[in-house]
Amino acid sequence: MTTELPAPRDVPDATVSRLPVYLRALAELASRGVRSISSQELAKAVGVRSTQLRKDLSHLGSYGVRGVGYEVAHLREVISARLGLTVTRPVVIVGMGNLGRALAGYSGFANRAFPVVALFDRDPEVVGTVVAGTPVSPMTQLARLSKELGVTIGVIATHPASSQEVADQLVDAGIRSILTFASAVLSVPEYVTVRVVDLGTELHVLAFRALNRRTEEPRESIS
Amino acid sequence: MTTELPAPRDVPDATVSRLPVYLRALAELASRGVRSISSQELAKAVGVRSTQLRKDLSHLGSYGVRGVGYEVAHLREVISARLGLTVTRPVVIVGMGNLGRALAGYSGFANRAFPVVALFDRDPEVVGTVVAGTPVSPMTQLARLSKELGVTIGVIATHPASSQEVADQLVDAGIRSILTFASAVLSVPEYVTVRVVDLGTELHVLAFRALNRRTEEPRESIS
């Protein structure tokens, strides 16, 4: 056993979406040999306020030392455990266009307990080729391979027009977490979680901000 | 003149992030020849509640007809105008790895008033090659080309280790909106807007949801 989960209260969504950022910063600190850090310093490193950071961490339990700060190694373990990163979660990617290839080779997937174990495409020309060390399989193999390999997350990197069809196949294959890069609303059973990353939306939001340039909320700086 | 902006009140962040989704659904409807739609139908198509949709639209002004619904073409114009999509916003992409190439060829950029006008890489081997119809330029040309081409948005598709350096160069080139795919916190002047898309974070959040499978909030269905 590595780390217990002593405080099983539930963690707000907003906090969950920040935990990975804290985790990354802590990994960086650890690699630089930093062993202990205050909420103020860590907050500055990730661009949030120190009270926000402490409140977030308080949802996981109390792991800091008053007057001192947090132990980097321990905090990493606690956050990892809470995010469920102690378990390996095999990933499949469907759609081997430019984006799919980029994702297949993306190291952020391989690290952090998310190994890419299979790739799929419907184009017979692409099937059988090897991308980033993994052979591309035909869609007909999706259910079988996913079950064999214990896949829990499916990534959709196809055109929006096929994304619903792919989502249906992923669901049939027993996958309950879907990350899609196709800008289309997916309809899935309520027990399936979908996250949409849409590049067009990101640009739209940037464009809006540029138009209505708001004074940025001040970030914390060490006084 | 195409569309006026009669209600210049400010639009909440949460609403802004949903407007692109509405816009996409409206484009789809228009292409299918739909001329008018109720908030309930449109809400169902994008996966939000009808009251949310109406409240969002109310921030832009009153454009619906009571007892009838919204005119698709008009609503598209209003949202486009409010998002600033009537102006062309040239984009540059820095980093021609797999992800950079995928983004360069991504049609969601070319459409919607975001033409990719220049690509950059620091590798001399890559400079001079043509990606998706655009030649790759050396970093030394970034400031000059960006100014000449009137670039307003910079996309960072490099490794996290170089992303701060690239961000500095983008800022020096006069760019005030940055979209980065590198999982690192960027420090920029307060007049620059940064949006981070991190694939690792998305997976972490999915993993957490899978672990603490929550009953999804019910989506609207037409009764």
Added chain:
DNA sequence: GAATGTGAACTCCTTCACAGCA
């Protein structure tokens, strides 16, 4: 009758102020 538009209630998140502890 049918659907919009919006004040008011409610829920969720953030920030403040400060008590508690090393």
Added chain:
DNA sequence: TGCTGTGAAGGAGTTCACATTC
């Protein structure tokens, strides 16, 4: 003294209820 942890206050966003208009 210095920094964490947290109840309370404040703010933002969502949902409700219903008045309003075609």
